[in-house]
Amino acid sequence: MLTAAAIDAVVRLALAEDAPHGDLTAAAFVPAAARADAVVRAREAGVMACGDVVAAVMRAVDPAVCVTEVLPDGEAFAPGDVLARIAGPARAVLTGERVMLNLLARMVAVATRTAAYVAEVDGALSARGRVVRVVDTRKTTPGLRALEKHAVVCGGGHNHRFSLSDAVMVKDNHLTTHPAGEITRALREAADRLPHTTHLEVEVDRLDQVEPVLASGVVGTIMLDNFSLEDLRAGVAQVAGRALVEASGGVTLASIGAIARTGVDLVSVGALTHGAGSVDLGLDIDVTSPTADGV
Numbered sequence: 001m002l003t004a005a006a007i008d009a010v011v012r013l014a015l016a017e018d019a020p021h022g023d024l025t026a027a028a029f030v031p032a033a034a035r036a037d038a039v040v041r042a043r044e045a046g047v048m049a050c051g052d053v054v055a056a057v058m059r060a061v062d063p064a065v066c067v068t069e070v071l072p073d074g075e076a077f078a079p080g081d082v083l084a085r086i087a088g089p090a091r092a093v094l095t096g097e098r099v100m101l102n103l104l105a106r107m108v109a110v111a112t113r114t115a116a117y118v119a120e121v122d123g124a125l126s127a128r129g130r131v132v133r134v135v136d137t138r139k140t141t142p143g144l145r146a147l148e149k150h151a152v153v154c155g156g157g158h159n160h161r162f163s164l165s166d167a168v169m170v171k172d173n174h175l176t177t178h179p180a181g182e183i184t185r186a187l188r189e190a191a192d193r194l195p196h197t198t199h200l201e202v203e204v205d206r207l208d209q210v211e212p213v214l215a216s217g218v219v220g221t222i223m224l225d226n227f228s229l230e231d232l233r234a235g236v237a238q239v240a241g242r243a244l245v246e247a248s249g250g251v252t253l254a255s256i257g258a259i260a261r262t263g264v265d266l267v268s269v270g271a272l273t274h275g276a277g278s279v280d281l282g283l284d285i286d287v288t289s290p291t292a293d294g295v
Contacts, residue, residue, distance in 0.1 A: 002150035023095040034090035040083040043280035049111035049151035057100040062092030105278040107151040114155025124260035132260040139270035167199040191218035236263035
């Protein structure tokens with residue numbers, strides 16, 4: 001769940017980077033009494049995400065700035081649509097403009113990209129008869145993970161673990177720390193050191209690794225990494241409901257539909273976040289300046 005504290009922490013760092021000692025241009029050129037009425041407008045279609053960022057940025061610059069009519073997270077929009085309205089001191093609005101647009105455009109792009117992947121999976125069911133989930137990864141922009149993972153949810157996706165502290169995921173490099181014949185025992189010993197509520201997932205890259213992993217009896221999810229469609233189907237059959245099955249590795253918009261229809265429970269996609277880019281948004285602004293005599 002995205003919290004106000006998480007947003008504020010990102011906003012503080014972004015403003016410290018962009019205006020460490022104030023906005024020289026606004027202070028020197030924009031009259032102190034000037035007022036701005038502005039709208040955040042879409043230049044292309046997308047899905048709204050992290051709308052609270054708009055108010056958080058403006059509030060951090062100047063609490064006198066008012067933000068209204070923010071489009072709800074998860075709502076689709078078309079080119080020309082207004083995503084939020086902003087009113088207040090012109091200096092503050094102009095100072096916060098770029099940070100606000102940078103953050104919002106990035107999160108909207110993540111949500112929009114996620115929605116496209118989710119649409120390709122529509123109707124696919126796992127071997128358990130459950131709707132296949134599109135999930136994110138930890139391939140996020142440093143410092144922006146909380147926002148980007150929220151944006152994934154806005155786009156209809158689901159979150160994988162948030163951090164290394166949330167769940168155990170034994171990957172290929174972890175497996176190399178134990179001899180191949182000792183994986184079953186090593187997984188059992190690891191589970192004995194964990195709280196009983198901790199989820200344990202293991203990544204495999206060959207079908208012959210599946211049985212030794214599942215033989216441990218402690219694995220909740222098995223990740224089939226970079227498997228062909230044929231091997232994914234074989235892996236699902238081999239697991240036979242003993243764990244959730246996650247497909248991962250090189251998933252694209254063109255391939256995810258076929259992957260989801262192999263019977264897996266989850267498809268994890270790093271590109272939801274690391275390949276999102278930004279959606280084109282702009283701030284259309286009208287400024288009312290005081291007259292020369294102050295009237």
